Amino acid sequence: MKKSDVRALQALSPGAEDRLVKWRRVAGALGAVLIVVVAFIVPVPAIYAFLPGPARDVERLIEINDTRTYSSEGKLYLTTVLVDTQVTLAEWIETAIDPNKAIVLKSDFAPEGVSLDELDRQQRVAISDSKQHAQEVALAALGYGHPTGSGAQVEQTEPGQPAYGVLEPGDVILSVDGRRVETSCDVGSAVARHAVGERVTLRVRRDGRELALSLRTGDDPADPRAPFLGVAMSDVDYKFDPGVEATFSTGTIGGPSAGLMFSLALYDRLTSDDLTGARSIAGTGTIGCDGGVGPIGGVEQKVAGAELKGADVFLAPVANAEAARRAANEMDVVAISTFYEAVKYLEDLE
Incomplete structure (x- = not known):
């Protein structure tokens, strides 16, 4: 370096060094702010989190008209999961180390092409169906009658499953294995009598003609031990008039997983015996129109929510029970x- 250059640097150094220090401080501060923004504000793409949701007293959510009802000393709680769709990096790290929380891929929660609005609509439909099945099961168990209809109409079949290519949308299933079908529940009950891989015979009405069809059951993706056809159905000429009107006020809660607790709470409100036995009973599980209890998601978070509420017992679907025990x-x-198994268990505890 030339002496003239050294003299020039020496001449500029006092102010230049101060400015350089200031810029370094500013850059460092901006970097720290950026890190904070990224870690605590900017959501991580394609990542959601399951968090423990509130446990709700189901019997407070039910309004029953046209019949006498009874109160309980204990509680029956439905359990929920909160879904965080805006997970930041900091929340991701926190969730990853908290056993009561879970990170899930967006693609596992909402299939590709399904928006959150559409998923919300599906969840509202699912809880509506769950309430209907809960009423059918609980009221039938109490002798209020059974739903009737004139068959089960095929709405769609699932690609890769036994019904695909055999049944067609619009087909009306009239009988299974020679047993008359009134509602879609009758189809499910008849199929459930088979083992996976066994043959099922159907009589269907298609375009005004009756056909005899045969197919083998597959295994249910949710429970490989259970027989499965892979068909969505609706009821033809559905009628159910039990003489009791029950409504469930669930607000923003969605999905099918409160079905078991809906049915138990309705049953308990309509019986003089206290099903709770003065205990706090929490639980989860879908309810089928035949009273079967099906698996659900987020059981660890539901267990955590129930424990925060002080529940004594947690009723879990068989497929989720081991994970619930670990949590x-x-x-x-x-x-x-089944619903009937849950009722017997609670009655035996009294």
């Missing part, structure tokens, strides 16, 4: 396969 600290976890 529980003080609660007893009981595996339940």
